[in-house]
Amino acid sequence: MATTYKLHPDNPQSRKVETIVSALRQGAVALYPTDTVYAIGCDLNHRGAVQRVRQIKQLANDKPLTFLCASLSNIADYAIVSDGAYRLIKRLIPGPFTFLLPATREVPRLVMNPKRRTTGIRVPDHAICLTLVETLQNPIISTSALTLLPEATKGRPIDKMTMFDTLEKLVDIVIDDDRPLAYEVSTILDMEEENPLMIRKGLGWETALDWGAQLV
Numbered sequence: 279m280a281t282t283y284k285l286h287p288d289n290p291q292s293r294k295v296e297t298i299v300s301a302l303r304q305g306a307v308a309l310y311p312t313d314t315v316y317a318i319g320c321d322l323n324h325r326g327a328v329q330r331v332r333q334i335k336q337l338a339n340d341k342p343l344t345f346l347c348a349s350l351s352n353i354a355d356y357a358i359v360s361d362g363a364y365r366l367i368k369r370l371i372p373g374p375f376t377f378l379l380p381a382t383r384e385v386p387r388l389v390m391n392p393k394r395r396t397t398g399i400r401v402p403d404h405a406i407c408l409t410l411v412e413t414l415q416n417p418i419i420s421t422s423a424l425t426l427l428p429e430a431t432k433g434r435p436i437d438k439m440t441m442f443d444t445l446e447k448l449v450d451i452v453i454d455d456d457r458p459l460a461y462e463v464s465t466i467l468d469m470e471e472e473n474p475l476m477i478r479k480g481l482g483w484e485t486a487l488d489w490g491a492q493l494v
């Protein structure tokens with residue numbers, strides 16, 4: 279049974295954050311809110327925890343996993359960022375955007391696409407996420423939890439408590455930000471080429487278009 283922590287959405291309590299981060303370092307898997315949908319994640323560098331996330335989501339090893347970073351300079355540690363990509367990302371973060379970028383050697387193989395050697399990175403506009411990443415000093419895996427809920431995948435609204443009851447046996451930590459459940463996903467931008475391509479419309483997609491992203 280997972281341990282549930284209620285965190286203030288704008289000013290997460292430092293003592294609770296430290297407890298959660300300590301568990302993440304030891305391989306815990308968490309269900310947590312983001313600026314888009316609730317996510318399942320763990321410490322990027324804990325191999326066993328990443329494998330658990332894959333098992334929970336039933337993802338093959340060639341399916342890349344998105345992870346959260348705290349800043350643009352943090353992104354540059356894990357991805358090769360061209361000048362054009364840098365300018366666009368700088369304008370869009372923090373925000374509801376996932377950037378597909380060529381991975382550096384800092385990205386574990388279990389996380390990236392093994393053929394294309396790309397990875398998905400986000401800098402969310404969410405105080406809890408950013409505080410966790412900054413305190414952990416490692417990126418955190420972020421994959422949607424809603425795909426594990428049959429009602430949500432069929433477009434039916436569910437309440438947060440139903441989600442917690444359904445998923446708490448699969449994870450070690452549940453973080454409740456005391457806000458309504460969100461359903462809108464991130465916008466995905468492929469940044470491998472000089473001209474960024476929007477391969478999924480989500481939150482903020484119009485802003486990305488305004489700043490130069492192109493529809494596929």
